Every structure is written in structure tokens, then in C-alpha cells.
Amino acid sequence: MEKTLPQQAVPAAGGCGFRTLDGALLADCGQSAKGRVMMMQVLLIEDHFADALLLQEWLEAANVVWEITHVQTFAEAVACWHALAYDVLLLDLDIPDGFGLEVLRRSLALVEERPVVVLSGLENPSVALEALALGALAYVVKGPAAVQTLLTLFPSA
Template sequence: MNKENLSVLLIEDSPSDADLFQEMLREASVVRFEVVVVERLSDGLKYLSNTQFDLILLDLSLPDSHGLETLNRIQAAAAHTPIIVLTGLDDETLALKAVSLGAQDYLIKGNVASTLLAHAIRYSIERKRLTNTLHQHEQEFKTLVENVPDVISRIDQDLRRIYVNPAFEAVIGIPSSEIIGKTYQDVGIKTAATTLWEDTIRTVFKSGQPQIIEYTSPTAKGWRYFQTRLVPEFSEEGVIST
């Protein structure tokens, strides 16, 4: 059976630890790891300037960089590459912080078996791939929403707008800085249309079903007819969030 090839940049200033990690990677049964080892952050950054790796194994305590600044600089140079932080027992809190800032995982030196290391690398690569794909889709959606001529906004359960697209500002005539976090009534708009709109929004939150309403409302260029579709957004727990 042909082995999968994965390239790894190992940034580790301890020769004994670097040798141990390389030996564990050589023992992997289903993956062939091609490992480049450097001892300093500056050398790692040089490699990243012209070489694409599948994953980075990163010691946060290096001769020329220490702590989360090490992670920040690597992320800036390789934003789409998964990173696993290597740490000692006394640095686990720092490693957890690194994960919260975007590292895919952390491993405690001395507590890592070859099988665990190989699995952690493969899972980290897959998680990062999914994260990158999600981010790309979010950017594509944002580009679409911010360039359509239709008025689009997101509203929380207190009827406050938490997002408006550029068309909202152009058509309604209210800058996003003045409406975000506020209701229509907060900015002085109180008409029969806003009452209808607010009552229908409450119905959507209660029923979980989309609604379509038609009304006229004041805009930057006078009164205008609108047909508005109100659609609930559900959280991962199935609760209507906006």
C-alpha cells in the first residue's frame, strides 16, 4: 500500500526533542512524513517565505522568540497552514491559550507516542482544511450580500439590528454606525409600517417560520414600497438566534 506523503516544518531548538519527534514520525505506518527541522523562528520564517508545508510543529520557546508572539508571527507567515504547538508540562496553560488563538492542537513533550503524533497531525490538517473552506464560503457570502441592491439586515430578539448591508444605508438613508445595536424606534422611526414589521418579526421568532410582508416606508428619497422576507436563523442547538 502506498503511503500518503505529508510535509512538516518542525521548529524546535532542542536537538534531542527534534530527534525524538523525527523518529516518531518515521515510525508512522500509513503516512510518509517529509520533515524539515530548524532551531530558530527566523529560519522557519525563511522556509515559509518560499515553501508550502502541510503542517507546522512549533515550540513556543525559541532562542529568538518566546510565547504567543512566536505563534503570531508564524500565523502571519502561514495563515492557511495548520499548527500544532509543542510544550512542556509547565507550559500547558500557554498551549491552551495558543489553541484559542488559532493553533489546531498542542502536544506535551514526553507524553507523545508515535501513533498519537501521526493522528494529531492528520486530524489537525483536516480541521484546518475545513476551517479554511468555511472561511472562504463566508467571504464569498459576504461579497455577495454587500454588493446586491436588495436591503439586507440581521435582527436580534430585541428587534435591534446587528448587521446591515451597504444597500440598507443607501436606500433607507441611515448609516450603519447609527442603527447597529438599535431598533427603528431608537432612531426615531415610528410608523404603521414599523409596527407591522416588529409584530411580524416577533411572530417569526415565536413560530420559527418565514414570513413575507408588504408595506410602504420612508427612505432617503421619500416613501417607497417594500416587499420583505423575514427568515429565522438557527443556532447549532436549533434555537432561533436572529
């Protein structure tokens, strides 16, 4: 069965979490600490749904349970970031409303003290070094090995 792309996310009932327009839950708030697990809240900015879906599947295969909110643009990320308390921002550097280090600078300003991890389809050492110099926590090349790198960066998640 083919999976279809959610084109937009809307706030879930109660203002906590996001659902696709067809009602499927994309992300919900972490549960309370009263005997329930608090999951790491991740905002993923990725304009290619297939890449976002693969990352989520690779995380699931590694038994990693994160609450991931997937958006396709920086503008959507801004709205989401202020709606929930995210722990980390995963950022593709080539999105419809931003490109390269410019979108990284905007992302770092948005998240303030929280970590930004660049996810790139290209292994580019010079861009990776510049991203780290600007303040990114890491530059991770997309692929199955990216999950292990993310687990190294966030071992308690």
C-alpha cells in the same frame, strides 16, 4: 555512534529542499503525483536537536513518513516557509528568537490558513487554552505519546 547537530540548513540543488552544510539531506520536495507518493510536508521549529531527532525517530517507529524540515529559529522558518509548500508547522514555544504566545502569533501570521501545532515540553493548561484561542490547531506535550496525537490530527498523512 553519536549523532551531531546540523547547525544550518542550505537550499538543495534546484532550490527544492534543504541540506545541512555537510550535504546531508534534511528535507526534499514531495515527489510528483505520477505514481509516486506525496508526503506531508512539515516544518518543525525546535531549537533542541535531540527533541527534533526523537520526534523523527518516534514517527519512524510508528511507520509515519513525513518530510520534515527542521530549523532552530523563527527567522530560519520564515525563509523555509516561503521556499516550499508546507502542510503544517510544528512549533516549540521556546526558541532563540521567540518565546511563548508571541512566537505563536508570528507563526500564525506566517502560515496564514495552514495549521500550527504547538509542541511543548511542559504540560501547561492555561498556555494550551490561550494557544488554542489564538488559532493553534493543538497543544501537544513532547514525548512518545505526541506521535499518536499528531496522527489523530492528521489521519490521512
